[in-house]
Amino acid sequence: MSVQIRELLQLLAYLLRWVLITLPVGIAVGSACALFLWSLDQATQLRFAHPWLLAGLPLAGFAIGLLYQSFGQSVEAGNNLIVDEIHQPGGGVPLRMAPLILVSTVVTHLFGGSAGREGTAVQMGGSLASGMARLLPGLEPHDVRRLLMAGVAAGFGGVFGTPVAGAIFAMEVLSMGRMTYAAFFPCLVGAIASDQVCALWGVGHTHYRVASLLSADPARHVAPFDLRILLLTTLAGAAFGLTSLFFAELVHGLQALFRKFVRSALFRPVMGGLIVIAMTWAIGRRDYLGLGVTSPDPNAVTIVSCFQSGGATTWSWLWKSLFTAVTLSSGFKGGEVTPLFFIGAALGNTLAGLFGVPVDLFAALGFVAVFAGATNTPIACTVMAIELFGGEYTLYYATACLMAYLFSGHTGIYLSQRIGTPKV
Amino acid sequence: MSVQIRELLQLLAYLLRWVLITLPVGIAVGSACALFLWSLDQATQLRFAHPWLLAGLPLAGFAIGLLYQSFGQSVEAGNNLIVDEIHQPGGGVPLRMAPLILVSTVVTHLFGGSAGREGTAVQMGGSLASGMARLLPGLEPHDVRRLLMAGVAAGFGGVFGTPVAGAIFAMEVLSMGRMTYAAFFPCLVGAIASDQVCALWGVGHTHYRVASLLSADPARHVAPFDLRILLLTTLAGAAFGLTSLFFAELVHGLQALFRKFVRSALFRPVMGGLIVIAMTWAIGRRDYLGLGVTSPDPNAVTIVSCFQSGGATTWSWLWKSLFTAVTLSSGFKGGEVTPLFFIGAALGNTLAGLFGVPVDLFAALGFVAVFAGATNTPIACTVMAIELFGGEYTLYYATACLMAYLFSGHTGIYLSQRIGTPKV
Known part of the structure; x- marks a missing residue:
């Protein structure tokens, strides 16, 4: 004792x-x-x-x-x-x-x-x-x-x-x-x-609402089980993971390109900035600039709009990937994660339309799962979804994050991350 | 590629x-x-x-x-x-x-x-x-x-x-x-x-409702932060962990005693059964027999009643610990976990009265945290709380489970569990 x-x-x-x-x-x-x-x-x-x-x-x-x-x-x-x-x-x-x-x-x-x-x-x-x-x-x-x-x-x-x-x-x-x-x-x-x-300090965060499928019974804390939605979550999770892989490879690839073709580190972000301007001009939209959480333009694609039907175009996820990869790989500063939220939510929006499933849920799944794949943190991202969107869809969040983790390859946006256990 | x-x-x-x-x-x-x-x-x-x-x-x-x-x-x-x-x-x-x-x-x-x-x-x-x-x-x-x-x-x-x-x-x-x-x-x-x-197969599970402190705003997915409740959660978590330790030691100690004093494995559960009967007779209540989730007696202490004010007595947690330890250590079969839910929820009920905090929340905290301490699984138990009680109190569940994990010592009810990382 x-x-x-x-x-x-x-x-x-x-x-x-x-x-x-x-x-x-x-x-x-x-x-x-x-x-x-x-x-x-x-x-x-x-x-x-x-x-x-x-x-x-x-x-x-x-x-x-x-x-x-x-x-x-x-x-x-x-x-x-x-x-x-x-x-x-x-x-x-x-x-x-x-x-x-x-x-x-x-x-x-x-x-x-x-x-x-x-x-x-x-x-x-x-x-x-x-x-x-x-x-x-x-x-x-x-x-x-x-x-x-x-x-x-x-x-x-x-x-x-x-x-x-x-x-x-x-x-x-x-x-x-x-x-x-x-x-x-x-x-x-x-x-x-x-x-x-x-x-x-008075600084708040954006609130999201994911409410499709929810039961009206306050003693039910999980959404009713739906096998079709679970299977489509699995499929979407794989797509989210492949998107993480694509994004990480894109950033690393562009970084190498910038290093190869622009010798001075001072001019790489200049070049990156010019490309961002050119892309903005080419698509005629400013939606993929900056953080992308909200916009004064009610028709813009934002993270918040991705939670609503019609709130993203089919290729919004790809455009945001390109804008972000060019920005970061050329030497601008900031994180990758909010753009990954955007990419995931936009892809979730697109997939929801394709599959005929609730848009808010699939935007939420993409929001956390692309990030889970890119950083190989499926449990943290499941819990993040619970803290941001509520606990009712824990099963779907965990499934999407795990699939994204499995499909994102043995790399990620953190190159100094070590391999603790191989994925397969 | x-x-x-x-x-x-x-x-x-x-x-x-x-x-x-x-x-x-x-x-x-x-x-x-x-x-x-x-x-x-x-x-x-x-x-x-x-x-x-x-x-x-x-x-x-x-x-x-x-x-x-x-x-x-x-x-x-x-x-x-x-x-x-x-x-x-x-x-x-x-x-x-x-x-x-x-x-x-x-x-x-x-x-x-x-x-x-x-x-x-x-x-x-x-x-x-x-x-x-x-x-x-x-x-x-x-x-x-x-x-x-x-x-x-x-x-x-x-x-x-x-x-x-x-x-x-x-x-x-x-x-x-x-x-x-x-x-x-x-x-x-x-x-x-x-x-x-x-x-x-048509088999359902008991539903619990934890609703104190909840915000009426459906876009708020977490309960409003309350520093006092968080600090008391920390304290309660420590108590839950010490209870896990006490329970594990009690089972192992009684097991050794039974082995020492009753040579035949056949007669140990006979002795255990007699002690359970004697204890039931001594306290004049049948509340601590069996699973304890529900009871036909509306005044009985059950896991469900522990979520309500007055639903447990001060020492219910100790009685359930004794009844369970005698039952299992003498050779009866079954798990430890539902009794641990009972012990935790009852102790949570007692502590909530002592601290002047919501009974349902502290019963829920005890429900998962004593189990988290006894099996050293704080993250699984946090997620379990989310799946059983909803995600609004994730911060409190995680805090209680982590504290219980830290305070339950380097042992637990699974003796073949290995030590991956020391706790301190």
Whole structure:
């Protein structure tokens, strides 16, 4: 029994210690997320009000290139640097990563680059957590790992308003097909703190409603089972996974092309900006610029419109893939995840029309599943769907995310992710 | 690209193969679950109608002991045998495990033993899956593992009506603090098939309603955040985990005592039955006999009543722990999980009164968290809560399950579970 009391005291000390370490990180990351989301919103509104800003995209790209060449060479690797530091704590993540990625992401969005938020949030979380680790010089390497993971969880949980998914994501993203729980507590504390602090700053998140098939009985917490919809979910999940694979390959392929044909890193985003402008002109729509969550144009394709019948065109998912891949592979900054939400929701919308199934459900499935495939995090994405859309379709979310995970190949948007267990 | 097409074909072959292998197992296990749940219900109704049946408990125990001594020595180890076979495929799980555990669990319940269902379902699933493995002699050891895990997932998913939790449980229960995804697809197929087949046989599950704090806005999928409730959830989670630890130690301790003082395995359940009768007589209530989900007596403490204010007494959780530990450690058959649901929900009810927080929420937290602590499966139990009670409280479920996991020590009710990652 005395062994158990000693174990209990050790556990209490562990919990107290990690609350004290993780809470400040969560508060800092949550505040950074709030500032980031607010700036992003300002930039997006400004761009809506002044459509000519798009013309400045090549120049903005040059500025971002210059910024990173001057101050950011140590943090250029972005998310991969953080994942690498978690696998093998080394020199740490420089604190400058946070302001650099914040400013350059907002600039990317202001001028109409198609990018996301999660990469930025994860990098802010990782670099702030790494800064905290340097303030605590006695930390063991495995504690540095835990702290970095808590930072990633805080970034993810704060930026999307999904704390449980954030905590699981930080554990799940490191190694494909394997998850360990050594950092579960710090991750959950960091993610909850960040999400709540972000909310206290008055920054909210978009709400989605998925209501087809729902039972009216309040004591039924799951949607009635429908074999046809489940089979079509399986099929759609495979399509979502192949889309993740396509997107990851497209980004890596374009990156190689840009490197090959544009020798100077400063001019690659200039070229990328010109291509984005050309594509916008070619299709005559601005729907695939920026974040894509909402639009002042009621006829535009947005993530929100994808949840309604007719809210996306057949090839919206492909266009958003191209816009985003060009933006990011040429050197603009931002995450891939919100565009992946868009791509998935748009493809879900298209498939729902093809299959004759509820549009809102299949948009939601695509929203999380393309992301699950691209990052190999099926459980975090299932939980994210529950936190964003409600728990009634858990079975369908899990099925779509698992299929997308299986079909997305042994790669993904995080190149420093390791293979924990082969998929087949 | 040809590498990717080969990979894709391999994946399709893998999926087809596992659907063909797992579907029959899921159908068989789901049918077994339906038969089991129906028999259990008949036995429980019969016991309610004829209270004197309790007097037969010692004799029933003798019969179960005789049954296992005559036919069941190879399957006596129960759940542990299955977990061992998954870690290290050896002689396989004998098919006779399924009928033996089914009959002896129903007999245990008919005469008032306090036991559960999950052990029975997992054993039926494991032995039927192992039977399937023998029909497919070409299976590699890692495929036998996958098939056994799918059997466990099917048993769990079918008996509780929670397929996603069942699939995750089968992956999570093997090693404390670590989960790998190699069997995710077979587990999900097995669990969904089993759950649906069980439903097709007309067997339903108890529905619970947790509605305090819920927002009336249908586009809000999570309950409003409440810091006080979250902190009390943390505290309650720790209490739930310590209760898991207490319960596991109690069962193991009583098992050792029974072995020490009653040399013959035939007479241990006789002694256990006499103690259960004595305890029932001592407290003058029959509430802690049997499964405990419902009761014909509207004033009885049941799992369902624990979700209402005044639905449990202060020490209901302790009484149910004692009744169950005596029943199972002396050699009666059945699972531990439904009693753990009872113990958790009752303790949650007590704590809710103490803390002044919603009773339904804390009963639900205890329901899943004591089980999460005893089996070291915090993520499966979080998902189980979502499937049983809805997704609105995901943050609270995850917090309670994680705390219970941390506080339940490096042991649990599955002794053959390995330590994947230490908790602290």
